[in-house]
Amino acid sequence: MAVQRKRFRIEEFQAEAGELPMLSGFDGDVIPFHHEIMNELRAIRAQMAAPHRTDAAASTEAVTPEQSEDAKVLLETYRAQIEQCEKLKVELDLIHDAIDRTKQEIATLHGKSFSGDEMAKVTGELGAVVGGTEEATQQILEAAEAIDQAATALGKVTSADQQAQLREEIQERVIGIFEACNFQDLTGQRIGKVMGTMKFIEHHINVMMDIWGGVDAIRQHAPAIIDTRVGDARLLNGPKGAEDEGHASQDDIDALFN
Numbered sequence: 001m002a003v004q005r006k007r008f009r010i011e012e013f014q015a016e017a018g019e020l021p022m023l024s025g026f027d028g029d030v031i032p033f034h035h036e037i038m039n040e041l042r043a044i045r046a047q048m049a050a051p052h053r054t055d056a057a058a059s060t061e062a063v064t065p066e067q068s069e070d071a072k073v074l075l076e077t078y079r080a081q082i083e084q085c086e087k088l089k090v091e092l093d094l095i096h097d098a099i100d101r102t103k104q105e106i107a108t109l110h111g112k113s114f115s116g117d118e119m120a121k122v123t124g125e126l127g128a129v130v131g132g133t134e135e136a137t138q139q140i141l142e143a144a145e146a147i148d149q150a151a152t153a154l155g156k157v158t159s160a161d162q163q164a165q166l167r168e169e170i171q172e173r174v175i176g177i178f179e180a181c182n183f184q185d186l187t188g189q190r191i192g193k194v195m196g197t198m199k200f201i202e203h204h205i206n207v208m209m210d211i212w213g214g215v216d217a218i219r220q221h222a223p224a225i226i227d228t229r230v231g232d233a234r235l236l237n238g239p240k241g242a243e244d245e246g247h248a249s250q251d252d253i254d255a256l257f258n
Contacts, residue, residue, distance in 0.1 A: 098211050105204045105211075112200065122197050125190040132190075136183035143173040143180070 112118065147170050154166040209218050227234065 101211050102208050105208045109201060109204050118197065122194050125194050129187050129190045132183045132187055136180040139180035140177050143176045147173045 150166045150170045150173070154163060154170075157163055157166070209215055212218060229236075
């Protein structure tokens with residue numbers, strides 16, 4: 001026999017208002033209100049155990065197709081900008097490397113070619129070449145003049161002693177010319193030293209030009225050459241080289257006087 005319990009007034013009031021289901025006795029019947037509470041508690045516990053699933057599902061449901069398409073466009077834009085930044089970084093690295101290599105070449109030139117001692121040596125060698133050439137030229141001209149005078153006198157004198165004396169003088173002057181011509185050996189040695197320094201400079205300048213793209217790339221940025229010389233200075237271009245073009249030949253010059 002089931003045990004009947006007393007119903008409290010709050011239970012009767014809530015039952016009449018439809019807020020609380022009627023509870024049965026303790027005879028083993030199902031209590032609906034109890035099961036509803038337990039089911040709610042289990043659902044809450046399941047949500048707390050996996051909050052990321054709930055958030056992910058909520059965020060997925062909240063994204064519209066238009067927002068998804070905008071996100072794709074924005075992502076492609078970011079990717080393109082990143083690719084451009086990577087390319088720019090590569091170019092900047094190349095420029096940085098080229099500047100470093102150019103600095104090294106300039107430092108080498110400054111340390112081994114444009115230092116005070118080296119340039120003073122080159123200047124001294126060129127000055128010695130000029131001075132030696134002038135001195136040898138003067139000796140040759142004086143000897144040639146003396147030979148001319150002795151040859152003229154040799155045709156006028158009849159004395160054997162005077163003729164022998166003039167011949168000896170001529171021979172001495174000829175030997176003096178030969179000795180003066182030895183300047184070209186010293187001149188060649190001095191010019192060789194200067195050329196070695198010039199070739200060293202030329203090599204490192206060519207290396208710097210290659211660093212920045214070669215001669216053709218540098219020529220594109222070179223300013224136009226304007227000849228500002230006036231008068232006779234404009235006509236002085238130095239002796240013609242073996243492969244130079246645009247110079248008048250000796251035959252052309254002779255034709256002007258014919």
